[in-house]
Amino acid sequence: MKKWLLFCLLYIPLLGVLFIYRNEIMDWSQNNASYTNLTILTTVFAIFPVLPFKLIIALLGYAFGPVMGGMVSWLGTMISSLITYGVFRWLLRDTGDSYLKKIPGLKGLTIMMQEQTFSAVLLARMIPIIPQMAVNVYAGTAGLPFWSYMIASGLGRLPSIALYAYAGKNAAEHPLATLTIFIIYVLLLVLAFVSYRKRLKQIQEVEDGS
Structure with missing residues (x-):
């Protein structure tokens, strides 16, 4: 309980400060652009979601190009995934478990992660409707294998980050190319979602039969 209270006392004020000064922070990033500064900025905004992260990716892609914007976003x-994993694995394990129980529809994903960590995390990273913070919290709370979790997270995030970074820079100038990439991305999402639903159905059938 003391750890949870300390976490709230640190997290909530920082979240409020970042929200109040979010515009100033974005202006600062443009005047002090470097891989180090921008990576720190994206890490902070990933942990403290005062702005939609997809918007952050698009803004970075627009301001610094899709390569630099995409790289620092990734x-x-x-x-942020590494930090969240560590916090909830070693400091807030009980709190993380309570948080996960409040998220509807997470039971099937939880079973998938326990049985097939790499493929489950990979799918979870690709499907936008799955809360990404919930994936981070679960990975730490359940003590998922670290390298499977991190590699799958890295690969699973690449398509969406590449899309938003490219669109941020090129959507106005190259709408057809952007649309083509978006369609390919949607097809990947559909395949990922179908695989996810199929696996959930298999899990449900096993549970019903047991």
Whole structure:
């Protein structure tokens, strides 16, 4: 309980400060652009979601190009995943378990992660409707294999980050190319979602038969 209270006392004020000064922070990032500064910025915004992260990716892609914008967005999300994993594995395990129980529809994904960590995390990262913070919290709370979790997270995030970073820079100038990439991304999402639903159905059938 004391750990949870300390976490709230640290997290909530920081979240409020970042929300109040979010515009100033984005202006600062443009005037002090470097891989290090932008990676720190994206890590902070991934942990403290005062702005939609897809918007952050698009803004970085627009301001610094799809390569630099996409790279620092990817690194930021990976570092945030690592931090969240560590916090909930070693400091807030009970709190993480309570948080996960409040999220509807997570039971099937939980079973998938326990049985097939790599493929389950990979699918979860690709499907937008699955809360990404919930994946991070579960990975730490359940003590999922670290490297399977991190590699699957890195691969699963690549398509969406590449899309939003490219669109942020090129949507206005190259709408047809952007639309083509978006269609390919949607097809990947459909395949990922179908695989996810199929696996959930198999899990449900096993539970009903047991």
